[in-house]
Amino acid sequence: MSYKSLQECILDLEKHGHLIRIKEEVDPDLEMATIHLKMFEKGGPAILFEKVKGSKYQAVSNLFGTLERSKFIFRDRLEKMQQMVQLRNNPFAALKQPFKYASTGMAAFKALPKKGSFSSAGFNEIKISDLPLIKHWPMDGGAFVTLSQVYSEDLDKPGVMASNLGMYRIQLTGNDYVLNKEIGLHYQLHRGIGIHQSKTNKKGVPLKISIFVGGPPSHTLAAVMPLPEGISELTFAGALGGKRFRYDYVDGFCISLDADFVITGEVHPNENKPEGPFGDHLGYYSLKHDFPLMKVHKVYAKQNAIWPFTVVGRPPQEDTAFGALIHEISGTAIPHEIPGVKEVHAVDAAGVHPLLLAVGSERYTPYIKTKRPAELLTQANRILGTGQLSLAKYLFISGDEQEINCHDVRGFFKHVFERIDLSRDLHFYTKTTIDTLDYSGNSINEGSKLVAAAYGDKLRELSMTLPECLKNSFASRPVMLMEGVLALELNIFTDYNSARSEIKKLSDFVILNAAEFTGIVQIVIYNDFTFIPDNKNLNDYLWVTYTRSNPSHDIYGVNEFIENKHWGCKGPMIIDARKKPHHAPELKLDKEVEKRVEKFIKI
Helix, strand or coil: CCCCCHHHHHHHHHHCCCEEEEEEEECCECHHHHHHHHHHHCCCCEEEEEEECCCCCEEEECCCCCHHHHHHHCCCCHHHHHHHHHHHHCCCHHHHCCCCCHHHHHHHHHCCCEECCHHHCCEEEECHHHCCCCECCCCCCCCEECCEEEEECECCECCHHHCEEECCEEECCCCCCCCCCEEEEECCCCCHHHHHHHHHHHHCCCEEEEEEECCCHHHHHHHHCCCCCCCCHHHHHHHHHCCCCEEEEECCEEEECCCCEEEEEEEEEEEEEEECCEECCCCEEECCEEEEEEEEEEEEEECCCEEEECCCCCCCCHHHHHHHHHHHHHCCCHHHHCCCCCEEEECHHHCCCCEEEEECCCCCHHHCCCCCCCHHHHHHHHHCCCHHHHHCCEEEEECCCCCCCCCCHHHHHHHHHHHCCCCCCEEEEEEEECCCCCCCCCECCEEEEEEEEECCCCCCCCCCCCCHHHCCCCCEEEEEEECCEEEEECCCCCCHHHHHHHHHHHHHHHHHCHHHHCCCCEEEEECCCCCCCCHHHHHHHHHHHHHCCCHHHHEEECCEEEECCEEEECCCEEEECCCCCCCCCECCCCHHHHHHHHHHCCC
């Protein structure tokens, strides 16, 4: 729908049974977030909190909590956006089917931002302390903005068309921030805003920042859309919303005239303060680190403004539906961005960034006597050098010789594990960068990557049978997680020297009982976790294995070897996914708060 405001969207959702109201007063300190998490878990509707303790403003959450609801919100725009993506991928399509793409020209016109008047937009000046100050998880460092649209401009190319609009978390209170005067920004320097800040830092001038909250839902989605470089998020917001993005400048700061709230301020060169902790989308806390300090200039709100928020945590969460919607819109773009790559899946259950699955192509195989990965390795390098995909820690890639779908995670792993040659097909990148939020490495942003490329004929039948020899052995609670994947519990991890000794003992045990381990490709070592059987087993496998391991440090192998600096193994690969002392704590709800909010989540 072409909503003019967030309020219009909320009324439409309520009219069609997609939203409920909570009329009683609710505390923004953990209660609102807990209600959201419980409602999402039940597949429930969006929630309008009419009375937020300590604030006169209402708040809404779970707007995008299901793909069905997201598609309902954009029900008259999705097809046009998909056509625009197709047209960008294949510009000659409009010549072949002019009537099909006739409406795309009008959609493109609506993509152009439109300058308006701040004075007639209905804003009032307020303070940070007037906002709904929502604390999401018990160990969070304060209140955060979780559905922000953070706007910045390029110093060398000022103006809205070369701007960046991104969704970065904002810490409003806590730590050493001076209330109403300072807030914290969390973003990585390779993002658009980081590039803008690097330029202002070099010239010794502050970067002007505007934070928009609320407004039409198309604006929120635009802030998370992975657009190609050079395409403005504001144009995407206008095209998706069917309404041009309206803006004006006040005191040199860009203002979204349709936002519910706007916070303006400056980031000065080399001025940082500790930000965090924050319960993040990997299912763990990101800890306290120095990040850019924003000095607040002014804060604005509409008269009847509504504060949208979400809660992130161990997937799936509301941002899962965001990802599904993005795939609906732009799923055809990847083959045009990376030649030879058919599709890439950032696996939500593993926290998105830790694990990628990809389908590539082997187009030059006639000259290779034995089928093996060749062009796939070139494509893997391209994937790991592309935008946010560069944050990936594990990449499993296979060719399209057979019909495979990397969104069928279990089927894809089965295909790979049937074909992978563990002595040849594992390729490590060591001492490199990983996601800031991933604490499996030894320090922030530092870790390793593994590309597992499998292609060719089937090499083995995978087993789902537990080896009998594990009964009464030094390993406990063995479980088959999926075809070819065995999990074993060992002692609590103490240090890497001890780990190497333990896993050498395990490797020798597997060699001694080799016949019982036929068909097992991967052994996952874990502790302090109970795997849920059947369908949820897969999600547990993905989360535990790929969020709690650093490839270069935590991958071992039965009969492992190094040949001309290439590492491989002749038996199963072993991944030590036990909790390490340097890992961040996982997210857990406050039991007392859960009891207090039970009355609100009966649907």
